[in-house]
Amino acid sequence: MSASVLVPNVVSPIVVSLYIPAIFTGLIVGLIGLLGISYQKNDLNALILTDIVGLGMLILVAAVGTDLAEALILPGLVVELAEILAISEILMSREIRKKGKNVDLIPLPVSLDMEVLTTAPTFMAVILIAYGAFLSGFTGGAIAGAGILFYVLSKSARGVPSDIWEGIAGASGIAWCLWLVGFLVFFVFPQFWLLALFLAAFGVFIKVAYKAGLIGVIGREEFKKE
């Protein structure tokens, strides 16, 4: 295949022609989200609506239609995810504090006994984690993470000793360092780029996967207390 087909000199005309509709879509979606927030009195609903505003941002970035744009979507996604995670936690903590200790804090167990919850999770989690490991990087991390998350969510064992928690969190921190080392190797010793590539790819993979998995551990507290 010729080089100009592989990487053309300019952005293809289709993408250029789709730019205006795409940007307008992004703006409209953003506007709808903002409109929703502007008359929203309920904090939780406002939080959900910010998700919509984030979608507008993703469209604006994606509309550029180059490989660079794709690489920029990933940070955008991660930022969205991260902020929703942190803010929802703050919202919950605020409400629990507001209610004080009078609230019945012993959660209800889920009484449903679905077939899928006993057989599917292990199988799906294995598939997802294996696929995620093959993909590596952010994509793989997100997929494997979702797999772990789903698995812990639907398993019935409850209560994580806090040192295990810190252990997993620490492991993901170490993975982050691995990835930093990979990044440095790229610039300091460019001849070892393959090593750097693997360090980076699997560092990020392990990090993201563990983090997402830990979200599942938080979540299980709510869904599977028996």
Add this chain to the structure above:
Amino acid sequence: MYLDFINITTVSAAVLFIGTAGIIALPKPLDKVIMFALLQAGFVGMIVAAKYLDVAMAAAIFDSVSTIILLIAIIKINEVRQKKKTSQEEENLA
């Protein structure tokens, strides 16, 4: 000749729109989840039309994952509401 338009893309688009309409219009959350499965099916069809089978595979797996998550959440929240209602009624009786 109109049959030319019936290919995997258009069918998926139709399924997507049906799913959308269903999610928006149906009142009960559980019905919405069923329509959501339809939406996901249409989406997977779209990806298949684009010939990215690995993406379609991932989408298919995540389809079921998110459906299950939604189901758990809805059942759980119904339970919570039920309990609240009964406790309120008890209070009223007392």
Add this chain to the structure above:
Amino acid sequence: MANILLNVLIAFLVGSVLFGLQRKIMARIQMRPGPPVIQHLLHTLKFFIKESSFPKTAAMPFYIAITAMLCVIWVSAVIVGPVTEGSLLLIFAIYAIHKIVEHNAGSSSGSPYGKLSCVRAVFSASAEVPLFAVLIIIYFKTGTMVISNIINFQATNGPLIYSIPLAAAMFFVLILSKAPYSPFAITKGKDIISGYETEHFGLLRGYLMMSESIAWYMLLWVFLTVFIGGLSPLWYLVGMVCLSVIVAFINATTPILSPNHSIMMQVSFAIVGIVGSLVLLLY
């Protein structure tokens, strides 16, 4: 080096005397005799021979370092300004750090008054919008950010105060907000004792007051340099005295605003100023 020392000394002395002058004029307007003109300077010097003590509740190295920091940044402002005539942006960065120091001098002591002053400092940080607007307008007008180039620009095209009067007005509001007893001086309002300085005694207070004097001099210097152009030292003095007198008149006759109102007033000024200046620029 000698040049820096010289300029810092001038800045300190002139700043203190101007503060004293301001107090005197305010007093006269309010039909009081008022303190002598050098009172503020004596006040500053007095603190250097007083005993220093540190509150038990303070956040320790921080509490002391922050006062030193205030001194350091304003000395560096003098270096950037009168000594080297460097970038205007740099002076504004210094000003921003000044806000931070002001805010944290208040909160690091643990006193509720300091804390309130700190919260208000955060409030009034938002009044920095006019400042940045001024910056942008000057850049759009002159095409440069270097003070010496701005002076040259004015030497050929006439003072900027005629061509962008609204920007000058916005900057003047900023200067006003830094003056003690002004309607915008919410961080040092008398309802919270001495604001962020409440818990600073002795040496530390001396440093704080010294830096404030330098800051006042520098703000006036920047105003005169940027909007009127290169002046001889005598005219700088005259200009500074004039500005101080005007500020004193305003301060003596207006009440302090509530924090929210103070900020929104400044922001409203800013909006009027920005829109007006842009219209003038385009026109």
Add this chain to the structure above:
Amino acid sequence: MDIILLGQQLLGYIPLGDIVLYLAPLNLFMFAGSLAFTTLIAISRTETQVEAGIGTLKDNEVKVNKDEFKIRRFLAIVCGLATAGAMITGDLFNFTLFVCLIGIVNIGIVSAVKQIDVLDAAFQYGLVAMIAVLPLFGGAAMILASTGSLSMLEIVNIPTNAMMIFGSLLLFLGVAGETGVAPFYATKAEMFRTPGSPFLLIIHLSSLLVIIRVIEILLIINKPF
């Protein structure tokens, strides 16, 4: 590279692939400033707030307990480093990411406290920060779409058009939301009522410095001539 940005001679640059960190006097000053404050924070204790108790003659002490202190100091240091990074980065998208990091860490610094009002302010600030992601990344993407570059050293040579102005306005509004300046200051000011002044300092520091930096960036993108 012999480039003059806003009248400042470039003193040097650190290339990291496409992302070039550049060192000019203004940027170096702010970089050094934020690092100095970060060091201060790392070695400081927190203050104790003493207030008169209501209905008694005793004093009310509000302190920061140990594990809260640790996490807040950690977050404050990260915030300081992020601010320092945002000061010298020469890449638009990199800058927006730094700002996002600052935003989320700011929320974190106050989320560890117990006052409900403060938590509420943190939550509202978080909402604004999340909404601000749209103009931030959207603005950067628009500038990318219209110039074909994200490096400020390249953009400085490209003539301004309406789309770049719009993009930079979006960027500005995004930074304003993410750092909480006027007129969106209220959420932020409320957060300052909690004890722990060294950590709160960094919230304020980051927002002011980032605003100055964004002004510099706006002036680089929008050339009046």
Add this chain to the structure above:
Amino acid sequence: MSKLGRLWNSLATPKRIPRFYSVILGILLLAGFLVPLALNDNQLYPRPAPQLQIDEKDPLAPYDRGGVPLKEPGIVRSQYPEFSEMAGMSTSYLSPIAISVSNTTIYYGTSIYSSPGGLIDTILYYTRGFDTILESSILMMAFVVASWVALHFTMRRREEE
């Protein structure tokens, strides 16, 4: 004037700030419909027209950027080629598993290029690696915040002890 004062006071209520902000942002976005928008087609890292590669039955579609694994660099149009000399190498790299997958089927290009190597990895880890550092730091910080809050307040673990 007192009305104005009340308005100013209301702007100082934290609860209203998100709404206020969204209104202002909404107005600015509305202005976006009036601004002439156009995509400059001279972009960094351009890619072929959508579906072009998959239609040509390229097993690496849509991320084929040329090159031979470990030998020849792929084509990368980065901003500063002089600062990233090895950029094309990881673009062309395929892991052994990826090579065997690419020989089996033509529909798995995304997975192949998402595994170590490939253009996106080059951008994410090398030419724009600093972005990824920040991005993963953001995730980490969010997680630190959330897990701290969760461990101390939401889950009430301490009280159970």
Add this chain to the structure above:
Amino acid sequence: MLDLYIWFYTGVALVILGSLATAIGPGVKDPIVRTLNTEIAAVGVSLIFLTYNHTIALVTYIAATTIITMILLRAIVRLEEVGAEL
């Protein structure tokens, strides 16, 4: 080529419909319904990604949406349990 436009405009329609439904759709007082409606918009965005061949981003996005949904649902359930009046 026609397929491309069908994907794109279906995506656009879904995004706009989904976000409208999230903002003002029927029954959105219930946060769980609102969260479900965001899924429509998410699928729309996915389609737009597909049009541009951002497939790696698409895979990541699908995974991330699941995680976000899970986080949101957790918040909703938890708040309901606490009995928060927002």
Add this chain to the structure above:
Amino acid sequence: MNETIYLLYILSFILGSLLGLVLSYRKYKAPYAIGKLDVVAVVLAVIGWVLALNSALITFIPEYITITIGVFLLAMVLGMRPGYGRNETFIGIIIAGIIWIVRMVIL
């Protein structure tokens, strides 16, 4: 060099007002002087202001020395304790101003 001279003026102003303050506290015990004019102060003020404003008239001494002395003297009066030295200063300014105008008109 220019700035050094101005530093000199400022210093002499400050020292002068310090001295004036100290001396006036020694001299006057009452917190307010109403209707009284201090002759010494008038003389000092007049000399001081004349020297400061009309240094060009005295050609045999370098200008900056006359101004320094003048500033010192006028500051002594200006810096007196609250309630004193006000009228004296005004008299000094008026006389010096008249001389200055006359000089301007004649020369």
